[in-house]
Amino acid sequence: MDTLLKRDAFGAIWLCGAGDGTRIRRDLSSVRWWLRPLARRGAAREARALRRLDGVDGVPRLLSWTGVLLERSHIAGLPMQQGQPRNPAYFRAAHRLLRQLRAHGVVHNDLAKEPNWLVRDDGRPAIVDFQIAGIGAPRSRWFRLLAREDLRHLLKHKRTYCPEHLTPVERRLLARRSWLSLAWRRSGKRLYNWLTRRVLRWQDNEGRG
Numbered sequence: 753m754d755t756l757l758k759r760d761a762f763g764a765i766w767l768c769g770a771g772d773g774t775r776i777r778r779d780l781s782s783v784r785w786w787l788r789p790l791a792r793r794g795a796a797r798e799a800r801a802l803r804r805l806d807g808v809d810g811v812p813r814l815l816s817w818t819g820v821l822l823e824r825s826h827i828a829g830l831p832m833q834q835g836q837p838r839n840p841a842y843f844r845a846a847h848r849l850l851r852q853l854r855a856h857g858v859v860h861n862d863l864a865k866e867p868n869w870l871v872r873d874d875g876r877p878a879i880v881d882f883q884i885a886g887i888g889a890p891r892s893r894w895f896r897l898l899a900r901e902d903l904r905h906l907l908k909h910k911r912t913y914c915p916e917h918l919t920p921v922e923r924r925l926l927a928r929r930s931w932l933s934l935a936w937r938r939s940g941k942r943l944y945n946w947l948t949r950r951v952l953r954w955q956d957n958e959g960r961g
Contacts, residue, residue, distance in 0.1 A: 762791040762883075767826065774826040776812065781820055794883035795822045801885040804856050810849045810878045827870055827878045832909060835871025840917040843910045846877040850902055853879075859886040859898040863905040900925075 754777075755767040763780040778798075783791045799822055802814035812824040829835065837843070846869070853860065861884045862868055870878040888895040907922050918926075 761787055762794065768823075775815055776824050776826050778822040778824075779820070780822075792819065797885055797887075798822060798824075798882040801858050801882040801887060804858050804887060805853065808849075808852050808856065810845075810872075810876065811853075812878075812880060827872060827880065829870040829872035829878060832866040832869040832871060832913075837871050837875075837877075837913050839875065840910075840914050842871065842875060842877055843906065843914060843917070846906055847903070849877055849879060850899070850906060853902070854890050854895075854899045857887055857890055857895075858882075859888075859895060860902050861886055861898060863902050864908070866909065869909065904929075 756764060757767055757776075758765045759782070761783070763778055763783050766777040766779065768775050768777050778795055780788065780791050780795060795817065796819075799814055799817035802812060802824060805811045806813060810827075812827055815823040815825060817823075860868070860879060860882060862881065863879070865881075868879060868881045870880060872878050886895070886898050890896070890899075904925060907918070907926050910922070911918060911926065
């Protein structure tokens with residue numbers, strides 16, 4: 753029996769199947785006409801990123817994308833805010849996972865949201881929701897800047913759950929904000945919060961993961 757996990761302005765997310773056949777389905781059929789192009793673009797971007805990352809442990813596997821329905825494999829675990837990882841091994845593994853994303857030419861761009869990080873049943877990390885992921889050349893200056901922001905968001909979570917294990921280098925990285933981070937805080941975040949809270953009716957500060 754399929755279980756509805758979430759429904760918002762960008763469609764519905766279902767948990768489908770059982771056992772080894774469990775999968776996640778993103779259904780855009782209920783999206784309002786004026787949001788359909790944006791919803792489809794986000795789902796198509798996720799599909800493209802997951803194709804690039806096929807075979808990377810800790811990332812869902814793309815099963816299908818029809819233009820309306822996106823299906824990906826299910827990763828058993830809890831979102832970070834529920835799993836609350838206190839073991840520094842989790843963050844070391846998460847850092848390695850980010851390096852794998854970068855090696856495949858993918859940056860996530862939305863890792864400030866704890867729901868986009870999973871604590872798997874065995875304690876290892878996983879990353880989900882690649883709707884605004886960036887795809888590019890790992891050596892490009894813009895790509896490296898975005899990858900650095902992904903890492904800074906991971907370190908912020910480490911500061912929350914495992915602060916005593918932050919290294920001096922990690923503390924310095926957290927203290928140095930990029931111009932992109934400053935610009936987002938001063939202008940982009942205000943627009944984002946207005947859009948998500950007033951227009952899309954999301955309730956939390958960072959939208960939905």
